[in-house]
Amino acid sequence: MLGLRGASAPDSRGNRLCHEGAQPAWPPCRSRWNVPMLNAAALRDFRAIVGPDNACDDPATCYSYGWNAGLGGLPKPNRLADIPPVGIVLPGSTEEVQAIVLACLKHNIRFKSHSTGWGSFASVASPNSISIDLRRMNRIEAIDERNQMAVIQPYVTAGQLQAEAMKRGLNCHIVGAGLTHSPLASAAAFIGIGITGTTTGNNARNLLSLEWVTPEGEIVRIGSSGSGAGWFTGEGPGPGFRGMIRGFVGTIGELGVFTQIGYKLYPWPGPKALERTGRHPQTGITIPEHFRLYHMVWSNWEGVSRAAYDFNKSGVAYVLLRLPPNTFGALLTATNNEFHKLVTAADAPDIVRDTDSHRHSWTLLTAASSKAEAAYKARVVRDIIERTGGRETTLDPAHKELIAHLLLTSISVPRALRPSASMASSFGGFVPFAKMPRMMEAGASVLKDDIQPGGDLAQGSSEEFWVWPNERRQMWAENAFSYDVNAVRSRGAAIRVALDQGNMIDAASDLGFDGFGAIGPLADFYGPAGNGASTWMRRIKHRFDPRAVNEAAFYIGRDLPWIAKYWPFLRKVLFFRPFRPIFRQITRVLAAVGVGIVLKKRRKWVDRGAGL
Ligand SMILES: Cc1cc2nc3c(=O)[nH]c(=O)nc-3n(C[C@H](O)[C@H](O)[C@H](O)COP(=O)(O)OP(=O)(O)OC[C@H]3O[C@@H](n4cnc5c(N)ncnc54)[C@H](O)[C@@H]3O)c2cc1C
Incomplete structure (x- = not known):
């Protein structure tokens, strides 16, 4: 017997030590x-x-x-x-x-x-x-073709919704997690950026009306469904709660449960179903009639940035994406061995080469519903390439099918985790494309030698930027690098890069905002702390979850971590150039002992029972 409060002899199941009807016990x-x-x-x-x-x-x-x-x-x-x-x-x-x-x-x-x-x-x-x-709540309640929207439950997957939407000439946003993720979780609770953002935006904006079970057990309908007027908008009549429960990042499962949402869909000029080719894991699609795939390169980022403005203005891009050459290598191969062979081969395809004449690239998918529209879009693309000094490269037909599948479904994005099974991401953006050259330089400088052979991170391209336009307007740019989770040095480097890039964005002020800077503890250290957002997040958390019944780890801790108070002073010291070697050592120590040690206000907080 363990001698816990409320414990008794094992019951018929043989393993229970709490007796039936015991008072709520703590510890569990x-x-x-x-x-x-x-x-x-x-x-x-x-x-x-x-x-x-x-x-x-x-x-x-x-x-x-x-x-x-x-x-x-x-x-x-x-x-x-x-x-x-x-x-x-x-x-x-x-x-x-x-x-x-x-x-x-x-x-x-x-x-x-x-x-x-x-x-x-x-x-x-x-x-x-x-x-x-929430897997039992897996119904698409409705698809409203005329108003281009769906009403979905939490366990509807993106693949399920896309398949149904395409039958009706519509398509949905799919974040990098791919076909198996939940659009409701993404739209109502967590970030929601994705590579198809050129056409399908991001999920903070795709969220329409929503149903919410608050941490106090109240059912609240936000937006039009609150007035029984359908699920078409997340605002009014009356006060709009959408900003409070969503913002850019979302409450990450820590402010109640969202049970149903209205979700925006987008026009799809393609067939009613995608035709799969190849064999798992290398499944591609037949590129639909009137669609065309391009991989184009420029000699510098200025050219790529100029072309982005023209592609966005012309509206020819269904998907426009820049991936690092290394990542294309991972996505186009089934194993790490194949990857290594492909990227080191003397005749490696252009798309996986990390040289000055190959890395400044755009991959573009155009979509049209008629021959004439497709021809028009092809002329516009050719014109933009010529005017901005780019060139189209040749793609292997099998690679084309894989890339088209990736662009329409994010299917192989999770494969970016394959090299080391651990990935971190820095930067963010939502800045004008004019900032692209500066952003790329900043991203390369933060990874520096650590991304090269012999460095502390997993080997990668000189920078690891995934870039795409959001709604044909702002640039989303994410520096997604891999590290070795089993090596202290490598974990230390991942922590260093995360801290460095947050500091760089805050200090530079022209690099947009750190898209991930409001996740969990980071919110108390970087941008959101500076503008008071973390204070409001904490107030909202306390007000709507007064009995601390919902988790508080990723959205915002209930208490300010002790180190956050000293952070304004500490950051001046840590990021002061002569202190770099010490900073490096500190990040290694943190990697060895665990970052949690500096993030808890006091150990007691973690052990405190809900509502006590
Ligand atoms: C390889 C990979 C790539 C990814 N790429 C992207 C990307 O490009 N863009 C992006 O935005 N995210 C990305 N993610 C993160 C994440 O998986 C996605 O945001 C995804 O949409 C979340 O859906 P899920 O079904 O996995 O949700 P879950 O993991 O189940 O939930 C995500 C969060 O939402 C909360 N949550 C889930 N359901 C509800 C609910 N009904 N009510 C309240 N809270 C809820 C959970 O508690 C959790 O905090 C990626 C993840 C992986 C592993």
């Missing part, structure tokens, strides 16, 4: 294998809400919810979250979600929403938390 109950689990009364309540098959606290199942694909979170040598959920509950309706939240309040248990759980962001981060897995 533990199984005979010392694994945290739900107290029996809470499990009974959850089962009464969702049915016996849809709630469990089996340790093996709970631990499987602690795994993630390796994106997000702090660099550490493990894909398993430090803390597994104590239980998994699968609601089938908004009312069941509401009842689960109320049961969490009753039993002093925290919760975190989980749609498809791609990054680490859906993992629970504090003890005695359950995962609310």
Whole structure:
């Protein structure tokens, strides 16, 4: 026996140490294998809400919810979250979600929403938390062709929605996580930028009306659905809450549960279904009739930037994307060995060459619904290439099919994680394309020698920028590098780059904003802290989650980390050039002991029970 509060002899399941009807216990109950689990009364309540098959606290199942694909979170040598959920509950309706939240309040248990759980962001981060897995809420409630929108539940995947939309001459935004992610999670709760942004924008803007179960268990409809007027807008009549629950980054599952949204769709001039070619994992598509794919290069970033203005103004691009040559190498091959062979071959294709005459590139997909429209777009593209001093390169036909598939579905974006299974991303943007040369130079300088052979990061191109236009206007530019999660030096370099680039953006003021600077603890250190946003985020968190029943790790910590108070002084010292060697050492130490040590206000906070 472990001698915990409320513990008793094992029941018929043989592994429960909390007795039925025990008062809510803290710390949480533990199984005979010392694994945290739900107290029996809470499990009974959850089962009464969702049915016996849809709630469990089996340790093996709970631990499987602690795994993630390796994106997000702090660099550490493990894909398993430090803390597994104590239980998994699968609601089938908004009312069941509401009842689960109320049961969490009753039993002093925290919760975190989980749609498809791609990054680490859906993992629970504090003890005695359950995962609310929304996979049973997987319905496309409606597709309104005339108004180009859909009404969707949390577990509708992007692939499912795209397939249905295309049948009706429409298409949806798909973020880099690819076909399996949840557009609702992305639109209502988390960032939402994606490579098709030229046409499909970003999800902060694709979110229309929404339904929200607050951390206090109230069902709120925001925008037109609140007045029973359909799901077509997220604003009015009355106060607009959309900015508060969304902003650019979103509340990352830490301010209630979103159960249904209106979601914007876009015109699709292609066939009713994409025709797949090749074999998994190298699946491509037949390029639809009247579509055309180009890969073009310029001799410098000024040329690329001028061409971007013209492509955007002319409206010929369905998708316009710049990827680093190295990343194209990873996306076009099935294994790391194939990748190495391809990029080091004497006759390597232009698209994977990281030289001055190859890296300044755009990859462009034009889409048209008639021969005449396709011919017009081809003439415009040729004209822009000529006027801006670019040239079109030849693509291997098999590569064309793979790239077209990537551009329309983001299918192979997750493959960027393959070289080292760990990736971090810096910069962001939403700046004019005129800033492109400066942004590229800044990105290369922050990675410097560490990205070269023998450096501390995984080897890559001289910079690792993924760039595309947002709604044919601003530039989104993301410097996405890989590192070795098992090497302290490499994890240290990833921390250094993240800190350096945040500082560089704040100091330079003309590099746009750090798109990821409001995620979790970063919000207390960089841009959002400077303009007071993190103070408001924290106020909102406390006001709408007064009993601390929802997680607080990625959106905003409930308390200011102690180090944030000294940060204005510390940053002056750390980023002062003569201190660079010391800064490097500090980031290595942090990589070895864990960044968490400087981010907690006090250890007690983490251990505090919900609502206490
Ligand atoms: C390889 C890779 C590439 C990625 N590329 C991009 C990218 O280009 N752009 C981008 O924006 N993101 C990207 N992501 C991050 C993330 O996976 C996506 O944002 C994705 O849309 C989230 O959907 P999901 O189904 O994976 O959500 P989950 O991982 O389930 O959830 C994401 C977050 O939203 C919360 N959440 C989920 N459902 C709800 C709900 N119903 N109510 C309230 N909160 C909820 C979760 O708690 C979590 O914090 C990428 C991730 C990976 C692994």
